[in-house]
Amino acid sequence: MTLLEVKSLSKTYAVEAGIFRRRVGAVKALEGVSFSLESGRSLGLVGESGSGKTTLARILAGFLEADGGSVLWEGRPRESFSRNEWASRVQMVFQDPTASLNPKLRVRTLLDEALGQRARWDRTALSGRELKERRIRLLNDVGLPPDAGEAYPHQFSGGQKQRIAIARALAAGPRLLLADEPVSSLDLSVQAQILNLLADLREKFNLAVILISHDLTVVRQLTDRVLVLAGGRSAEEGETARVLAAPQSPATRNLLAAVPALLR
Amino acid sequence: MTALLEVRDLRVEYRRGNVAAVRGVSIDLAPGESLGLAGESGSGKSTLALSVLRLLAPEAVRAVTGRILFKGRDVLTLADRELRSLRGGAVATVFQDPFSALNPVLTVGEQIEEVLELHAGGRNPARVRDLLARVRLPEPDRIYSSYPHQLSGGQRQRVCLAMAVAGGPELLIADEPTTALDVTVQREILDLLDSLRRDLGMALLLVTHNIGLLSERTDRLGIMYAGELVEVGPTRTVLSDPRHPYTQGLLKSLPRLTKTADRLPALPGQPPDLGRLPAGCPFRPRCPGAFDRCEKESPVLRPVQGAADRAAACHLLP
Numbered sequence: 228m229t230l231l232e233v234k235s236l237s238k239t240y241a242v243e244a245g246i247f248r249r250r251v252g253a254v255k256a257l258e259g260v261s262f263s264l265e266s267g268r269s270l271g272l273v274g275e276s277g278s279g280k281t282t283l284a285r286i287l288a289g290f291l292e293a294d295g296g297s298v299l300w301e302g303r304p305r306e307s308f309s310r311n312e313w314a315s316r317v318q319m320v321f322q323d324p325t326a327s328l329n330p331k332l333r334v335r336t337l338l339d340e341a342l343g344q345r346a347r348w349d350r351t352a353l354s355g356r357e358l359k360e361r362r363i364r365l366l367n368d369v370g371l372p373p374d375a376g377e378a379y380p381h382q383f384s385g386g387q388k389q390r391i392a393i394a395r396a397l398a399a400g401p402r403l404l405l406a407d408e409p410v411s412s413l414d415l416s417v418q419a420q421i422l423n424l425l426a427d428l429r430e431k432f433n434l435a436v437i438l439i440s441h442d443l444t445v446v447r448q449l450t451d452r453v454l455v456l457a458g459g460r461s462a463e464e465g466e467t468a469r470v471l472a473a474p475q476s477p478a479t480r481n482l483l484a485a486v487p488a489l490l491r
Numbered sequence: 492m493t494a495l496l497e498v499r500d501l502r503v504e505y506r507r508g509n510v511a512a513v514r515g516v517s518i519d520l521a522p523g524e525s526l527g528l529a530g531e532s533g534s535g536k537s538t539l540a541l542s543v544l545r546l547l548a549p550e551a552v553r554a555v556t557g558r559i560l561f562k563g564r565d566v567l568t569l570a571d572r573e574l575r576s577l578r579g580g581a582v583a584t585v586f587q588d589p590f591s592a593l594n595p596v597l598t599v600g601e602q603i604e605e606v607l608e609l610h611a612g613g614r615n616p617a618r619v620r621d622l623l624a625r626v627r628l629p630e631p632d633r634i635y636s637s638y639p640h641q642l643s644g645g646q647r648q649r650v651c652l653a654m655a656v657a658g659g660p661e662l663l664i665a666d667e668p669t670t671a672l673d674v675t676v677q678r679e680i681l682d683l684l685d686s687l688r689r690d691l692g693m694a695l696l697l698v699t700h701n702i703g704l705l706s707e708r709t710d711r712l713g714i715m716y717a718g719e720l721v722e723v724g725p726t727r728t729v730l731s732d733p734r735h736p737y738t739q740g741l742l743k744s745l746p747r748l749t750k751t752a753d754r755l756p757a758l759p760g761q762p763p764d765l766g767r768l769p770a771g772c773p774f775r776p777r778c779p780g781a782f783d784r785c786e787k788e789s790p791v792l793r794p795v796q797g798a799a800d801r802a803a804a805c806h807l808l809p
Binding site: 387486490 | 531532673674675677678700701702703704706707730737740741744745746747748749750753754755756757758759761762777
């Protein structure tokens with residue numbers, strides 16, 4: 228079943244200059260990009276900086292409005308969803324877990340807030356015991372012990388912080404996870420653990436994943452399909468294994484050439 | 492051949508957290524040779540690289556022991572004046588962030604002229620243009636009078652490289668020189684680094700967390716873990732036939748274009764907290780082959796049997 232359908236999406240940023248912010252030009256960040264994503268499947272979104280992948284991710288997350296085209300969720304336009312309705316379907320995980328977790332809150336509080344929010348969206352309430360049960364299950368889902376809730380984010384290593392950020396995203400009960408460079412700030416020996424965790428969660432919750440990355444080895448490991456962006460346009464799209472084995476566009480070939488021989 | 496750089500039993504302790512970031516590392520670099528140092532956060536690779544020119548903030552460091560011999564002279568005991576002439580002269584550096592390495596209010600040309608004034612007998616605009624062309628910057632005249640903010644990240648790193656080689660160094664220390672750049676630009680900068688090293692006959696110490704980048708760029712490779720050098724040898728053989736369980740586990744866990752399974756054989760655990768190192772071998776808690784000796788005794792780096800050019804620090808090795 229098609230979960231998400233993106234049809235000729237466009238976004239233009241104004242270029243302003245001077246103290247009166249006079250509009251002097253425009254940059255087309257995204258131009259006619261289309262793709263669709265099936266429920267429980269994964270898509271890699273790759274390209275260099277300036278390719279439009281971050282703009283696309285921000286539109287999908289609901290942080291940014293597109294100028295043209297449409298985003299459909301099970302056939303329904305994104306604009307027809309309230310902010311909360313969208314957040315209960317689509318959640319995001321960022322590159323730097325240190326910046327994305329409030330340092331003043333215990334992990335327990337971070338997760339309970341997200342769980343409580345989801346319950347309110349569903350117009351239900353959770354008892355203290357239910358909340359605790361769900362929190363412990365969530366921690367277990369991401370490979371953390373139950374008592375991890377008592378600590379503050381800074382007491383964890385980078386990999387564990389990313390697990391917490393993933394748990395918080397899952398607390399909203401999403402069916403699509405947008406993961407923006409989820410392992411590139413982590414230590415090399417920890418990256419495989421997080422990639423495996425994302426693969427496990429996909430299977431367990433039939434979670435669809437859009438992985439935004441510049442690293443084709445990570446995209447190969449985690450995704451079924453890949454969309455290569457260049458200069459705001461779709462350069463190539465298809466099955467990840469096939470696209471990377473027989474690239475058709477210069478953009479894909481460039482990114483492939485950047486992969487060290489060791490990892491080919 | 493005599494070594495250009497000899498690091499002997501180097502130990503660096505920081506005041507903060509009262510930890511030793513480098514714990515007894517010895518390593519040599521021959522003239523013209525390129526050595527890669529790979530490691531994760533807390534491995535001590537950057538501390539080691541910065542120590543070579545005594546670039547660590549003095550107030551942050553509690554003690555530095557051991558010896559760092561550059562052409563036979565101990566950098567750790569050099570007078571300030573000698574140290575200043577070494578920095579940017581015989582030993583040059585390039586860092587991760589080219590923007591903060593450049594002076595924002597001086598033109599590119601002016602900054603390179605300053606290096607020539609200090610280390611190459613005086614200002615010389617023709618030589619500056621030659622250097623800019625050498626790092627493959629287009630339109631050297633325009634770049635000469637540009638300010639850093641007018642250049643792209645890759646161009647700025649090229650300017651840093653031009654400044655680094657302006658003093659005619661025998662050793663270039665590059666600490667994560669491409670980490671802040673786009674992947675396709677990374678490759679260009681590494682290619683440039685490679686060709687500069689060959690053309691100018693410099694030795695290169697290339698420090699990075701990205702072990703893949705080192706595979707094609709360095710003659711020898713050292714792997715650091717928790718402040719120790721755990722394995723060293725010719726890059727090709729270390730990567731194709733790693734001997735230390737950390738190097739083995741790390742290389743096996745990396746995702747590759749030739750994907751073989753839906754789950755990667757990940758290493759368990761995380762790099763250790765230097766303030767709370769386990770007794771014995773620092774890798775023991777994550778090691779699949781650990782036995783009782785590993786808990787009692789920290790292994791020392793020793794030659795690998797049958798490979799005189801290789802060494803590893805592990806009790807499992809014969």
